[in-house]
Amino acid sequence: MEQQEQNSVNMPRIGDKAPAFTAITTQGKINFPTDFSGKWKILFSHPADFTPVCTTEFMTFATRQKEFEALNCQLVGLSVDGLFSHIAWLRNIKEKIDYNGMKDVEVTFPLIEDIKMEVANKYGMIQPGDSETKAVRAVFFIDTKDIIRAIIYYPASLGRNFDEILRALKGLQTADNFGVALPADWEPGKDVIVPPAGSCGAAKERMQGKEENVHCYDWYLCTKKLSKETVEDALYKS
Ligand code: BEZ
Numbered sequence: 001m002e003q004q005e006q007n008s009v010n011m012p013r014i015g016d017k018a019p020a021f022t023a024i025t026t027q028g029k030i031n032f033p034t035d036f037s038g039k040w041k042i043l044f045s046h047p048a049d050f051t052p053v054c055t056t057e058f059m060t061f062a063t064r065q066k067e068f069e070a071l072n073c074q075l076v077g078l079s080v081d082g083l084f085s086h087i088a089w090l091r092n093i094k095e096k097i098d099y100n101g102m103k104d105v106e107v108t109f110p111l112i113e114d115i116k117m118e119v120a121n122k123y124g125m126i127q128p129g130d131s132e133t134k135a136v137r138a139v140f141f142i143d144t145k146d147i148i149r150a151i152i153y154y155p156a157s158l159g160r161n162f163d164e165i166l167r168a169l170k171g172l173q174t175a176d177n178f179g180v181a182l183p184a185d186w187e188p189g190k191d192v193i194v195p196p197a198g199s200c201g202a203a204k205e206r207m208q209g210k211e212e213n214v215h216c217y218d219w220y221l222c223t224k225k226l227s228k229e230t231v232e233d234a235l236y237k238s
Contacts, residue, residue, distance in 0.1 A: 011124030014151060018043075018142045019122045025076075025110035026086050032076065033146040040073040040169065041142040044160075045125040047134035049081040049089040053159045057137070058090075059099055060162050062107045070236055071169055072144070075109040080120055080135050083113040130155060139165060141172060170235060177234045178226060188235075189228030196220050 012019055018033045018041070033041055044061070046054040061075055068075055079086065090107045097103065112119055117133070120126045125135035137154040149172050154160055171182045180192040194214055197203035203219040205211065216222040 009124045009127055010121065012122075012140075012148055014148055016148050018140070018146045018148055021119050021122060023112045023114065023119055024083055025112050026083070026090060026107070027110040030076070030110055030112075033142055036074045036076070037146055038144050040071065040144060040173070041076060041140075041146075042068065042073055042165065042169070043076045043078065043123070043138075043140040043142060045120060045123070045135035045138045046077065046079040047131070047136070047156045049079050049085045050092070051156075053156065054079065055089075055093060055097060056099060057159050058107060059093060059097065059102045059105045061109070062105045063102050064162055064166070065109060067166055068169070071166075071173065073169060076112065077107075077109065078112040078114050078119055078125070078135065080114055080117055080126075080133065082115045086111050086113055127153075141169060143172070143176075170231070173235050174226075174231055178231075180224075180226065183223070188231040189226075191215075191223040192226045194222050194224055197222075 020032065020034065022029065022031050032043070046057065048054070058077070061077065065075060090111065094104060094106050097105070114120050117126055117135075120135045123138065123140065125138045126132065127136050130136055134156065136156065137158070137160060139152040139160065140148055141150040143149050150168055152165070152168070167187060170188060171186060174188070174192070175181060178192065180194060183191070183193055186192065197206050197219055206214065206216050206222055207219050213224045214222050215224070
């Protein structure tokens with residue numbers, strides 16, 4: 001029990017309001033999440049500056065930033081280091097690193113200084129079983145109303161998959177926009193899952209094929225077509 005208590009971490013969960021904080025970043029002071037209310041936010045953490053995996057991830061976030069912006073999503077990074085270290089690291093990335101076709105990469109989204117791990121602790125990014133001083137690679141998806149909608153954690157040794165981060169963001173927005181759920185490996189253009197039948201009568205009707213455009217594998221697993229164009233029209237409307 002004592003060991004369990006020592007290892008317990010304060011972790012916000014899916015459905016919680018994103019914990020608020022004020023922080024110094026490489027783009028000035030921010031109040032999170034209120035400065036970005038009305039936008040989706042991806043808050044992601046790194047163990048430390050000047051580390052190899054983090055560098056590849058930072059370059060990828062910066063290179064793909066426009067894809068996130070097109071989905072009304074603000075990127076906010078955190079690394080357990082101080083502001084001057086952050087500035088030196090970002091300058092080094094821009095001036096020296098030529099990696100995987102990415103070079104001259106300028107990071108223009110905020111990178112939070114969190115040497116005291118105040119924000120990292122608030123978000124359960126410090127996981128003492130792994131490290132007492134370095135954040136794991138957390139990705140928090142926070143919606144326009146500042147509610148946490150999805151969380152992905154990776155260990156220090158494994159870089160994130162950016163296609164999956166973008167797919168998850170599109171999936172969350174599509175579920176909201178169309179009132180559907182998304183099956184395994186869904187991507188825009190693939191069939192979506194309609195809400196389960198809420199009564200025996202509705203289940204029977206579904207199985208009789210009475211709902212237009214709905215295909216049922218069985219009464220509880222029914223899908224419909226939702227074209228890539230329709231999804232993208234909704235997601236990229238602004
Ligand atoms: C990295 O980002 O490369 C890294 C950070 C902490 C531990 C191991 C690797």
